[in-house]
Amino acid sequence: MLVGYLQRAGFAVRAAFDGPNGLQAVRDLDPEIVILDLMLPGMDGLEVCRQIRTFSDCYVLMLTARAEETDTLLGLSVGADDYMTKPFSPRELIARIGALRRRPFKSAAAVSPQRTWGGLSLDTAGREVKWADQFLDLTRTEFDILSVLVEEPTKVFTREDILDHVWGPGWVGDSHVVDVHIAHIRRKLADVGGAPDSIRSVRGVGYRLGDPQ
Amino acid sequence: MLVGYLQRAGFAVRAAFDGPNGLQAVRDLDPEIVILDLMLPGMDGLEVCRQIRTFSDCYVLMLTARAEETDTLLGLSVGADDYMTKPFSPRELIARIGALRRRPFKSAAAVSPQRTWGGLSLDTAGREVKWADQFLDLTRTEFDILSVLVEEPTKVFTREDILDHVWGPGWVGDSHVVDVHIAHIRRKLADVGGAPDSIRSVRGVGYRLGDPQ
């Protein structure tokens, strides 16, 4: 029945009637979307989904007869992208498929832009910094300074550059503050084993990141 | 009440107070959107929806008092495009209508039904939040804030970000309100055993969700 609807909606469809056959078909055809019934002969639908996820990033839409919460949670936890509870209308199925394909994110939505340089990596949206795999606990100003440096990792920034970016152009005060914050960042980096010259001083000019090793 | 909100949002609104009158109005006016309460005098909301579907393709948004699964499933199966559970915030309603109209395919599923992060899971249509398997009883604003955070769980949102999303860009007032609501959410989370840093404060910046364990 589903095959008919989907074909009429313009999709190329391949049906499989048990878990192992389905899995093989996914491997062979590398489809855009898999529609997977939770109740399958031969293999649990959840298991099939888990297996698919080991080699494919395609969209998986689960069908389940029972609306029990546990099912849906389980489904999502093994990597399904959406689920539907029977009975559903063909119209809704088509709509859901459309929604999946339009979804640019998937798990990628959760991944925010990261800048890395050498052992450093910082997530600007989440404001997290790591050296290798260790998180650094930086204050706001420390983080802001580091992100300025990382933005052009080979450039030397004067204290004024840094003040302009982090404090804003209107700020008045001693540019020596920058030194203090840099010292703090260095200290925290050292505490997690960061390279000693991750932040270099350029005498008479300012600061820049060290070359990555 | 709804009529007021919708009019202020720029919609032309026609209200009807029972099923038959509503149906007749839909026939007469051929509206773009129908907002339909499941609890209606004179005729069941589901029946009204089914009838509408016999002659119209307009968007149907169902309102339901209780978030019982059966209601929502039934609603979707008779051809509703989305549903909301009371109590919802007016801005949420406006947002949903906007989403409906922008949607090329019609279905509640275009908005992914559930968002989860760590032990948190929230159902955006039903406006229900759970930690593990416990429901949280959040107010509108609390729910709205949490859904903003969950939308990009690794991002730090400033208070202004949150105000813009939840209160709308025009709002004037102390951004300190956000703190208070966050405190309330935290309290309710703690009451059901939620992870202590489910919502992190990022000093000097704002708030974000904690990493899932």
Added chain:
DNA sequence: CCGAACCATCAAGAAACCATCAAGAATGGC
């Protein structure tokens, strides 16, 4: 080799920030 400029670090007071509580205002349900 000496002095001046420069930088790193420390410490302490000042400022900013956040959590929480409480009370009045607003809102929506009946």
Added chain:
DNA sequence: GCCATTCTTGATGGTTTCTTGATGGTTCGG
């Protein structure tokens, strides 16, 4: 119109973070 819930504002206290000033070491030019 009244009542209960929810929202907003204000005040307070404790904590973190920022800034400044002082001190001592280092580098570089003369």
